Amino acid sequence: MAKEEKKEHENEPEELSEKEKKELEDKQAKEKLNEETNAAAERQEKANDDAKKIHAEKERTKAEDAAEGTAEAGQPAKEETPTEYKDRVMKGDVEETPEAP
DSSP: OHHHHHHHHHSSOOOOOHHHHHHHHHHHHHHHHHHHHHHHHHHHHHHHHHHHHHHHHHHHHHHHHHHHTBOTTSSBOOOOOHHHHHHHHHHTOOSSOOOOO
């Protein structure tokens, strides 16, 4: 019977010393911190991917607007008429010609 009692007690953990308890707690805390850090990194990567998609969509829309001749505010780009050009030249404002978008 003493042999059976010994086997039962073999599977039970021995009392840990204070140092071992502290090491175990530190190890568990580090593992938890690593898990939290990895989760935060995954969230940041997803946010970065989302931001890249949004930026690409804005660039695509901006390029489409430019190709369609609309300004940033969504208004059609206004071209200078010959009369407006003449008036500007007559005023002496010929240093800079407005560029069509």
